[in-house]
Amino acid sequence: MNVESSLPAIRSYLEALxxxxxxxxxxxxxxxxxxxxxxxxxxxQLSLFPSALASDALLLNRxxxxxxxxxxxxxxxxxxxxxxxxxMPDKTLFLDIETTGLSQVYxxxxxxxxxxxxxxxxxxxxxxxxxxxxxxxxxxxxxxVASFNGILFDIPFLDxxxxxxxxxxxxxxxxxxxxxxxxxxxxxxLNLGVxxxxxxxxxxxxxxxxxxxxxxxxxxxxxxxLIVYNFYDIRxxxxxxxxxxxxxxxxxxxxxxxxxGGLNARRVExxxxxxxxxxxxxxxxxxxxxxxxxxLFTFQNSRIDRxxxxxxxxxxGSDQRPSGLAVLxxxxxxxxxxxxxxxxxxxxxxxxxxxxxxxxxxxxxxxRTAVTDDDPARVTHGIMRESERLLKRRGVNVYPxxxxxxxxxxxxxxxxxxxxxxxxxxxxxxYPGAAQDMLAMPRKGVGIPFLLQSLRETGLDLPNRPxxxxxxxxxxxxxxxxxxxxxxxxxxxxxxxxxxxxxARQRRSDAPRAVVFSGRIGAGKTTAGRMIESLGATYGRYSxxxxxxxxxxxxxxxxx
DNA sequence: CCTCATTAGATGGGTAGGTG
DNA sequence: CACCTACCCATCTAATGAGG
Numbered sequence: 001m002n003v004e005s006s007l008p009a010i011r012s013y014l015e016a017l018x019x020x021x022x023x024x025x026x027x028x029x030x031x032x033x034x035x036x037x038x039x040x041x042x043x044x045q046l047s048l049f050p051s052a053l054a055s056d057a058l059l060l061n062r063x064x065x066x067x068x069x070x071x072x073x074x075x076x077x078x079x080x081x082x083x084x085x086x087x088m089p090d091k092t093l094f095l096d097i098e099t100t101g102l103s104q105v106y107x108x109x110x111x112x113x114x115x116x117x118x119x120x121x122x123x124x125x126x127x128x129x130x131x132x133x134x135x136x137x138x139x140x141x142x143x144x145v146a147s148f149n150g151i152l153f154d155i156p157f158l159d160x161x162x163x164x165x166x167x168x169x170x171x172x173x174x175x176x177x178x179x180x181x182x183x184x185x186x187x188x189x190l191n192l193g194v195x196x197x198x199x200x201x202x203x204x205x206x207x208x209x210x211x212x213x214x215x216x217x218x219x220x221x222x223x224x225x226l227i228v229y230n231f232y233d234i235r236x237x238x239x240x241x242x243x244x245x246x247x248x249x250x251x252x253x254x255x256x257x258x259x260x261g262g263l264n265a266r267r268v269e270x271x272x273x274x275x276x277x278x279x280x281x282x283x284x285x286x287x288x289x290x291x292x293x294x295x296l297f298t299f300q301n302s303r304i305d306r307x308x309x310x311x312x313x314x315x316x317g318s319d320q321r322p323s324g325l326a327v328l329x330x331x332x333x334x335x336x337x338x339x340x341x342x343x344x345x346x347x348x349x350x351x352x353x354x355x356x357x358x359x360x361x362x363x364x365x366x367x368r369t370a371v372t373d374d375d376p377a378r379v380t381h382g383i384m385r386e387s388e389r390l391l392k393r394r395g396v397n398v399y400p401x402x403x404x405x406x407x408x409x410x411x412x413x414x415x416x417x418x419x420x421x422x423x424x425x426x427x428x429x430x431y432p433g434a435a436q437d438m439l440a441m442p443r444k445g446v447g448i449p450f451l452l453q454s455l456r457e458t459g460l461d462l463p464n465r466p467x468x469x470x471x472x473x474x475x476x477x478x479x480x481x482x483x484x485x486x487x488x489x490x491x492x493x494x495x496x497x498x499x500x501x502x503x504a505r506q507r508r509s510d511a512p513r514a515v516v517f518s519g520r521i522g523a524g525k526t527t528a529g530r531m532i533e534s535l536g537a538t539y540g541r542y543s544x545x546x547x548x549x550x551x552x553x554x555x556x557x558x559x560x
Numbered sequence: 561c562c563t564c565a566t567t568a569g570a571t572g573g574g575t576a577g578g579t580g
Numbered sequence: 581c582a583c584c585t586a587c588c589c590a591t592c593t594a595a596t597g598a599g600g
Contacts (some may be wrong), residue, residue: 021567078587099580107580150587153579173578174587184578205580212580383581392583395579398581 008064008087011036016075018056028192034254036060039044057511067091069144070113073168079178081170082248084144085241089267092119093142094237098208104160104393106437110212112158113230113239116142119271120231124285125215126292127440130162131293140165146237146518148185149173170455179247185236194239196232210446216292217453223289238270262282264375296440303507306330311353312478313344314432314470315360315416317408324470327351328478332461333472341412344420352512355426357481359473360413361385361401362429371407397432428484428501432517437504441476442472443457446467479503 010016012034014025020039031038036057054468063071069087076083085092097182101107112131113122118140123131139145145167147154151174173185181188186204190195208229273353285352299306306308307330314324319340325347327334334351337345348356366369367381383402393400401410417427436443448469454460455475483489483503491499507520515532517525526541 019567023566097580102578104578110580149578157579173585177576178587182577208580389583403581 007035008083009211009249010072010076010080010083010087011061012254013041013076013080013083013252016072017053019053020274029186036284041275043093061364063109064088067551069168070166077424079174081168082172082175082241082245082253083254084168085146085170085268086165086245088144088243091142092144092146092268093138094234094271095145095147095150095154096230096233096237098212098226099157100209100212100366100440100442101395101437102153104157104435105394106396106434106440108440109157109161110208111226111230113227113234113271114138115234115271118271120271120274122230124288125161126212126288127296129288131208136165136229139167143167144170146170146172146241148188148233148240149235158307172244175244175248176240179251180245185233185240189236192240192243194236194243196236209442210450212448213442213454214448216289218286218290218293220278220285223281223285224278228273229269231273234471235271235273238268242268242270243244247543257521293457295454295551297459297503303486303488304482306481308354309351309487310478310485311348311351311356312356312430312474312476313348313356313360313407313416314479315344315358315413316470317406317412322470324468324472324474324483326471326474326478327353327413328460328482331459333463333475333478335463335467335474337468337470341419343414344416348420349423351426355428355481355485356420357428357430357477357484357501358413358417359430359432359477360416361406361410362413362417362427364414365402366409366496368402371402371411373404385497385500387492387500389494390492391431391434396437398431398434406525428481430477430480430501432473432480434500435476435480437505439479444472448472503552 012018014034014036015022015029017036017039020028028034028039039053039057046228057282059073060072067090069088069091070085073081073084088527096113097109098111100105108127109125111122111124112135112136113120115121121134121138123135125131136478143166145155147169149171150169151171155164155167155169172188174187176182176188182192183191208226211222211226211229215226309327309329310323310507312326312328316323322337323344325336325338325344336347338347349373362383362465364379365385366378368375368491369377374513382400388398388400399406413429417429420427433443436451441454444451451469451472452467455472458479460475480501482490484501487507487509488504489501489508490504492502493499515537517528529539529541
């Protein structure tokens with residue numbers, strides 16, 4: 001079959017031409033004209049500069065022949081971007097990444113997978129590493145990048161990791177949505193009849209962090225599963241596209257290419273399942289993976305003050321549901337599970353700590369006077385504190401402190417903090433989930449054994465009896481307290497709020513500082529700046545930012 | 561010189577749903 | 581509950597050229 005003879009659907013999108021809008025396009029279609037190159041044949045009827053139109057048609061056609069997606073992408077509305085995959089399958093790459101979580105601030109990319117021309121490839125990344133030239137070369141070779149929710153997730157995540165070459169992202173999530181297939185990629189696959197075979201059927205995206213954790217601890221079966229899971233996601237992308245394309249062409253009335261059977265789309269190749277031999281995996285990756293298992297924080301490698309005593313409390317919303325408690329003194333721990341608030345208070349006083357770190361909201365959103373919804377300020381001031389919004393913006397999932405299910409917890413947190421502070425015991429608010437994200441530990445949701453293991457890896461002495469998740473979160477809260485006492489923390493708070501404490505990698509006193517000079521031309525700003533630079537600082541000017549920005553847009557910088 | 565049709569670009573409201 | 585982003589759609593504006 002002659003592939004060259006097929007008409008890419010994009011050529012019947014007449015509105016791509018300069019000077020043709022929806023009205024002219026539809027009248028042309030009534031005349032039976034549905035190809036850029038046929039438009040100039042009836043240019044007389046168009047009341048436009050005919051030569052301009054003809055040359056524009058040639059320009060776009062040349063872009064198509066030269067397989068330049070950027071020129072064409074600029075002429076397409078967002079929702080027709082998918083036509084680029086049909087128009088240049090040889091320039092298309094299907095992309096999917098795996099990460100340790102959803103936060104672009106605290107989590108890291110573990111694996112980058114892609115399919116190019118029916119061949120699946122992957123690369124392990126992990127903490128402190130960037131993908132090699134192979135991935136970048138693949139993207140440069142195939143700048144039409146197809147993904148699912150890549151606009152919101154994969155692309156920005158990769159951007160935090162490396163300088164991604166120029167790409168045109170085609171997000172199949174929005175295409176599927178528009179054609180009536182909503183939901184996750186799994187859901188879309190299900191509704192379109194795309195099947196996954198093998199045991200990975202049960203693997204969900206949320207399992208990827210646990211697989212990575214196990215892989216970095218030498219479990220190559222887990223690494224195998226993670227790669228295979230990534231492969232199925234990518235194969236799913238290709239299959240989804242092949243199924244959606246005819247529906248999309250019908251919906252968008254680009255019927256001519258349907259008549260010739262969508263030959264181009266047939267050239268979008270679904271990757272074959274790779275043969276992954278465990279022995280090869282070990283040989284290829286052992287050296288990379290093992291260093292990834294070293295915790296970001298241990299009591300040995302950090303400047304943690306080990307003489308102080310901290311109690312961590314994982315508080316629950318009622319006396320009936322037991323709360324977890326942990327006394328931390330150096331690396332030794334004492335754990336307890338206690339229900340009633342009075343007994344919790346007594347336990348804490350008994351431990352005589354330097355600090356108590358409570359996993360519960362310890363203040364209300366500014367303006368609120370009660371935890372319940374009958375508070376008149378409920379409407380005006382909402383149910384969320386600034387600290388919670390801040391965490392959400394960093395991609396850390398957090399429940400608003402006055403959600404109905406959280407109200408009693410908040411009430412009890414404030415009650416306990418008040419009582420302890422009245423006894424002269426310093427008390428801070430902590431959030432174990434955020435701390436675990438920050439310290440690159442798996443949350444309990446990933447799996448309690450994994451959290452337990454990574455707490456042990458910090459050098460903590462934890463008892464060998466079964467430990468419940470409340471106690472593990474109490475331990476984490478206590479660790480946050482130790483970071484606080486060691487001056488390694490960050491305060492998250494809006495004006496008028498008590499701060500939520502999260503651990504930091506650096507001491508506050510070592511945190512980077514900026515010195516800013518402003519003044520008239522010739523005042524000596526540059527001289528002063530260069531002097532400080534010679535003392536080890538980094539020097540920058542506003543105009544340098546402007547210049548690099550201008551350069552990246554291909555402009556020559558000037559004073560205007 | 562006016563009117564009309566058309567295109568292109570900007571703006572704002574409303575809405576939906578997702579990644580590991 | 582509310583995030584954040586992209587999308588969709590309606591509406592508006594400015595610019596253009598055709599035709600009266």
